[in-house]
Amino acid sequence: xxxxxEYDQAMVDARVEEFRDQCNRxxxxxxxxxxxxxLRLMNGLYLQLHAYMLRVAVPYGTLDSRQMHMLAHIARxxxxxxxxxxxxxxxxxxxxxxxxxxxxxxELATVEMHAIQTSGNxxxxxxxxxxxxxxxDEVADPRPYAExxxxxxxxxxxxxxxxxxxxxxxxxxxxxxxxxxxxDIGLKLLKNAAGELGxxxxxxxxxxxxxxxAPLIRDFLPADELVSYLEACLRVYNRxxxxxxxxxxxxxxLVHEIGADEYRRQVEEEFxxxxxxxxxxxxxxxxxxxxxxALPPLDPTAPAEIDRSDPDFALWLDQQVVDHxxxxxxxxxxxxxxxxxxxxxxxxxxxxxMAKLAREFSHDELRVTHAQNxxxxxxxxxxxxxxxxxxxxxxLATPNLDLITDIIACPGLDYCALANARSIPLAQKxxxxxxxxxxQRDLGEVKLKISGCINACGHHHAGHIGILGVDRKGEENxxxxxxxxxxxxxxxxxxxxxxxxxxxxVDAVEKALETYRGIRIEGERFLDTYRRxxxxxxxxxxxxxxxx
Amino acid sequence: MTLIRFxxxxxxxxxxxxxxxxxxxxxxxxxxxxxxEDVRVLLPYLDRLQLIExxxxxxxxxxxxxxxxxxxxxxxxxxxxxxxxxxxxxxxILRRCGFDALVSDHVLDADKVNEALARFPAVYQKAADxxxxxxxxxxx
Numbered sequence: 056x057x058x059x060x061e062y063d064q065a066m067v068d069a070r071v072e073e074f075r076d077q078c079n080r081x082x083x084x085x086x087x088x089x090x091x092x093x094l095r096l097m098n099g100l101y102l103q104l105h106a107y108m109l110r111v112a113v114p115y116g117t118l119d120s121r122q123m124h125m126l127a128h129i130a131r132x133x134x135x136x137x138x139x140x141x142x143x144x145x146x147x148x149x150x151x152x153x154x155x156x157x158x159x160x161x162e163l164a165t166v167e168m169h170a171i172q173t174s175g176n177x178x179x180x181x182x183x184x185x186x187x188x189x190x191x192d193e194v195a196d197p198r199p200y201a202e203x204x205x206x207x208x209x210x211x212x213x214x215x216x217x218x219x220x221x222x223x224x225x226x227x228x229x230x231x232x233x234x235x236x237x238x239d240i241g242l243k244l245l246k247n248a249a250g251e252l253g254x255x256x257x258x259x260x261x262x263x264x265x266x267x268x269a270p271l272i273r274d275f276l277p278a279d280e281l282v283s284y285l286e287a288c289l290r291v292y293n294r295x296x297x298x299x300x301x302x303x304x305x306x307x308x309l310v311h312e313i314g315a316d317e318y319r320r321q322v323e324e325e326f327x328x329x330x331x332x333x334x335x336x337x338x339x340x341x342x343x344x345x346x347x348x349a350l351p352p353l354d355p356t357a358p359a360e361i362d363r364s365d366p367d368f369a370l371w372l373d374q375q376v377v378d379h380x381x382x383x384x385x386x387x388x389x390x391x392x393x394x395x396x397x398x399x400x401x402x403x404x405x406x407x408x409m410a411k412l413a414r415e416f417s418h419d420e421l422r423v424t425h426a427q428n429x430x431x432x433x434x435x436x437x438x439x440x441x442x443x444x445x446x447x448x449x450x451l452a453t454p455n456l457d458l459i460t461d462i463i464a465c466p467g468l469d470y471c472a473l474a475n476a477r478s479i480p481l482a483q484k485x486x487x488x489x490x491x492x493x494x495q496r497d498l499g500e501v502k503l504k505i506s507g508c509i510n511a512c513g514h515h516h517a518g519h520i521g522i523l524g525v526d527r528k529g530e531e532n533x534x535x536x537x538x539x540x541x542x543x544x545x546x547x548x549x550x551x552x553x554x555x556x557x558x559x560x561v562d563a564v565e566k567a568l569e570t571y572r573g574i575r576i577e578g579e580r581f582l583d584t585y586r587r588x589x590x591x592x593x594x595x596x597x598x599x600x601x602x603x
Numbered sequence: 604m605t606l607i608r609f610x611x612x613x614x615x616x617x618x619x620x621x622x623x624x625x626x627x628x629x630x631x632x633x634x635x636x637x638x639x640e641d642v643r644v645l646l647p648y649l650d651r652l653q654l655i656e657x658x659x660x661x662x663x664x665x666x667x668x669x670x671x672x673x674x675x676x677x678x679x680x681x682x683x684x685x686x687x688x689x690x691x692x693x694x695x696i697l698r699r700c701g702f703d704a705l706v707s708d709h710v711l712d713a714d715k716v717n718e719a720l721a722r723f724p725a726v727y728q729k730a731a732d733x734x735x736x737x738x739x740x741x742x743x
Contacts, residue, residue: 211727
């Protein structure tokens, strides 16, 4: 894991003092709310319906037990005893007082954490594959590059007042576990024919009101030119991205309006110029960073056999555990999606439990996934039963990874000032309807995602089943879409027909899944069946005598 | 209106003309660039320009930062002035992008400006100022 040096620490400490000063100037009236807003946003502080929300950065979703314990401590001391893990691998507190914000940032700084650029029209926290460094299928660990980009983008003077927010994801494997093509910039590490490391660069993906899968802008960018190239990508966007309409300001609109070819031409022209400025850090800096992400000492002769005699453990094992690249080891995903729970929420006690497990069993490392779960990346297979037992005691052993109840949901109208409809109660109802685990397992992989408004924070466009809450004449109404994916086969879902009430949408999801069970071919997921047969059979089942 | 300069030479007296006026009047030595205008059209004329004023009608419109860097990267050494809705909390990034003067619609306290400029002990990336990024310090 990356460790701060004196420079990193000094920067974060200075940021805390800057923010404290900004808060004081706001509280004294020296600054207007209009002037303060972008400053607090760039420190992760949002004003929601009932209180301030603070979003803490978890760079590329990686953290250690000390940091995890600090998140629990802050939840207890400044919030209501819980935190919410987000789709961008961060953590949010929903009940924060403005007066406490600077003190919280100061506490975070003691464990090398911050809330820098977790909101605002700037380059946000860089996200990455949650299995980075542990997965067998990766070309290289994406996190050293993500850290390089974290530093490059932190307080970047030219790109703090962009037309709109800017999200970057980096992956190093063919399987896309980070929804890379749905980011403003998606980077995929690969090797060329000569064995040199570089990136595929995708620009202009995103969700929101205008969902788009990012087009490929560069098929091979040498890895040591990454900063220069992104500088060119961002400069073209900063200069020509739309600023006349908030909803058309993301880079996807620019790329769409001028076309991927013209955007590429402009970037290449700027890149030729930028390359003369020597903006890329030297190889020694990447090596310094990469050394901190070295694989922990894992014994490849560790026993690979697992005692499956406890059936509940065996169920969990099959659903939540995948092989590590080192024999005798495994990657564990801890579900934060219990039946009837709030997707992504964890209590301070649960956060502490996960921290302790990471320290004892996972070389002091945890990951946050974009699907709002937690990963223990480096676990001995021989320890799995002990881990499961402890998770079970803390309500963290739900075996539902990638099943219908592993729902992504935004905070919705329960918290968010932008929302039109509630997301959380709907997610809870769906998990209750499908609580039977045998049924869930029979339905197989189904990625269901819920957004409480058109901004799509709940990734509904990328859901195999997507649900969008809208306001229809003062009533909450839910639109249903099928066929989205945030993975390597990224696609945007299509609305199936008229919307539903809260109960009606749960029925509709059930009918769709029963239809799938009836027509699926061996080995097909819901998404595959939908792609094969189209929407007609599903529509017929859902709208026949449906409670629309 | 506060004019704060980070240069030792005399402030340029001639009022800045619009880009349109500049191209219609070949002897102007000061020009004003609006957010939507492409500063690259000025590159052939940098030798005779003494002042380029970059307008910030709204502080949240960040196009002026790119304009400034492009001018400095092209070798412009005259006064680069940020003008308009310029706030204390922008001063650091303005300086880093190459501005060496600012004229604000608001009252800016010079001491506070200097305090802000001294706050951060290092920078993470190269920009248009002379600061060495931390990667250069780490491997210097």
